[in-house]
Amino acid sequence: AECASTTAFPPRRIDCARGPAPKQDRSIRTKALVLRAAAELFAARGFRHTSVNDVADRVEMTKGAVYFHYPSKESLAVAVVEQHYARWPELLEEIREQGLSPLDTAAEMLDRAAVAFRDDVVVQAGARLQLERPEIDATLPTPYVDWTELLTGLLTAARDEGRLREGVDPAAAARSLVAGFFGMQHISDVLEHRADIVERWREVGGLMFFALRA
Numbered sequence: 001a002e003c004a005s006t007t008a009f010p011p012r013r014i015d016c017a018r019g020p021a022p023k024q025d026r027s028i029r030t031k032a033l034v035l036r037a038a039a040e041l042f043a044a045r046g047f048r049h050t051s052v053n054d055v056a057d058r059v060e061m062t063k064g065a066v067y068f069h070y071p072s073k074e075s076l077a078v079a080v081v082e083q084h085y086a087r088w089p090e091l092l093e094e095i096r097e098q099g100l101s102p103l104d105t106a107a108e109m110l111d112r113a114a115v116a117f118r119d120d121v122v123v124q125a126g127a128r129l130q131l132e133r134p135e136i137d138a139t140l141p142t143p144y145v146d147w148t149e150l151l152t153g154l155l156t157a158a159r160d161e162g163r164l165r166e167g168v169d170p171a172a173a174a175r176s177l178v179a180g181f182f183g184m185q186h187i188s189d190v191l192e193h194r195a196d197i198v199e200r201w202r203e204v205g206g207l208m209f210f211a212l213r214a
């Protein structure tokens with residue numbers, strides 16, 4: 001079947017069966033490589049001490065080639081932070097397949113997030129860029145609100161099925177979990193480059209969920 005290409009302009013007719021034309025495929029792969037290199041540099045050195053030249057050197061491309069995909073260092077930062085947040089709905093989908101209770105889903109989400117903060121450079125870079133927001137002249141996603149909303153929904157469902165401790169307000173509990181996790185991952189990062197984050201979360205999250213369970 002014929003179909004319009006999704007990213008070329010003007011739209012080129014391509015055969016869907018063959019999938020995106022190799023050129024488009026290459027462009028998507030290159031864009032992903034550039035973003036990963038930027039995440040590695042932002043995570044290691046931060047926004048201020050990373051240049052587009054550094055990113056270009058890391059992927060052995062010219063600065064112009066990088067600018068073709070990302071017009072500025074700020075647009076790289078926005079893309080990295082957006083990809084940081086894109087991880088969580090993906091994770092939730094994965095966990096939902098386990099059919100856990102809402103409260104256990106919340107606990108599993110945060111346990112897996114701790115692992116992601118330890119192992120995933122895009123997650124690490126997004127967290128660092130959010131701390132450096134005042135230095136970045138771009139509109140970054142508002143931090144913390146997505147997690148707060150996600151956990152409020154799960155804790156409300158837990159309350160409705162009688163699994164949340166009597167008297168606990170789901171929204172307040174969600175804000176407390178976000179504060180607890182954020183502080184915990186920051187302390188782990190500063191003291192141990194997050195090497196001990198899973199153990200630290202087991203401590204902090206363990207106490208919080210002990211307090212939350214009916």
Ligand SMILES: CCC[C@@H]1OCC(CO)=C1C(=O)O
Binds near residue numbers: 131147177178181185
């Ligand atoms: C789950 C706690 C919140 C989470 O921790 C680091 C960070 C980066 O800003 C977060 C966020 O913005 O959601």
